[in-house]
Amino acid sequence: MKIAIVCYPTFGGSGVVATELGIALANRGHEIHFVTYRQPVRLELLNERIHFHEVNVPEYPLFKYQPYELALSSKLVDTVKFFGIEMLHVHYAIPHAYAGYMAKKMLEEEGIYIPMVTTLHGTDITLVGKHPFYKPAVTFSINKSEVVTSVSENLKQSTLDLFHIKKEINVVPNFIDKSNYNADYTDCQRSLMANDDERIITHISNFRKVKRIPDVVQIFKKIVDVTAAKLIMVGEGPEKAKAEQLAEDLGIKDKVVFLGNSNEVDRILCFTDLFLLPSETESFGLAALEAMMHRVPVISSNTGGIPEVNVDGVTGYMSNVGDVDSMAFNALKILKDDETLNTFKDNAEKEAHKFDIVNILPLYENIYQEAFKKY
């Protein structure tokens, strides 16, 4: 099948999921065309089955806001016509589902009919999409998709609660490709980051407010007061400077390493002992799943779709949002001795395997068949 995938090309979870899905579909023989404003960060392997089409938005001084949706829908029309694309799969409703619908309608004028699958990722619903300024357009474009998917049961429920959705929402969880992970961890260079007696604790995100970055630093402070440890902070975003300042104020600056955005997340996770994800909300928590795949237990909040990934008392622990005391207490329970830590590591890896792409890819292929039938 020839599929156009529309996504954000950034380090954010939805872009990562869309990119990994496209690569996996191409490996199964499908022809994938990514349509977005920059080559997606994890897309390194362009080949005869993986194409990238850049959406250009010319700057025009009259416009305070440049019309990206217009450029995207025009690019989709051209791409569908030129390459004979059979399916649109848009990730993140805003504005991709809206632009996708416009492209479909323009194509219909020329006698070309193409179904659209919309995958909801979270912030397009829970943070941005529900805003009254966007809500009618988001509701409309979700309802006009042939098939709608969401990455967790929790996100499905939030979407149904917040919008007037007439479509069935299919839950297709996020995934990881087990075959990409280096199971023997031989090149894990832990000594670069910490002394032998120190535990390594990691947080990876885009450092937005929703991630509760100060909580990460506060939890770590409570851990390091009891046991030797280092905190590795991976990512860039608006809350980073505040976190650096907080680490200094708490007197733990020398124990906290800020690495910025990194393409070496796998290497960092392979020597990590514990992952912190105290977010205000997460529709799924792909970062937690990636950590678990690397045998890293997770201390998280019990919000959104996280309980569908992190199993309390098994792969880590969950606490109420903002309860840094409980999170630090639970972290220390896991880190107290190697035997306990190893049990949690084994459990985390075992649970993560349930989300291996081999189990999830057929669900998306069925969704595409379903979308054809509905068109």
Ligand code: GMT
């Ligand atoms: O919050 C992020 O890290 C980025 C955001 C995005 O839209 O790319 O992630 C959302 O989608 C991911 C992939 O489906 C989910 O794993 C994240 O939980 C979700 N983020 C939120 O709901 C806050």
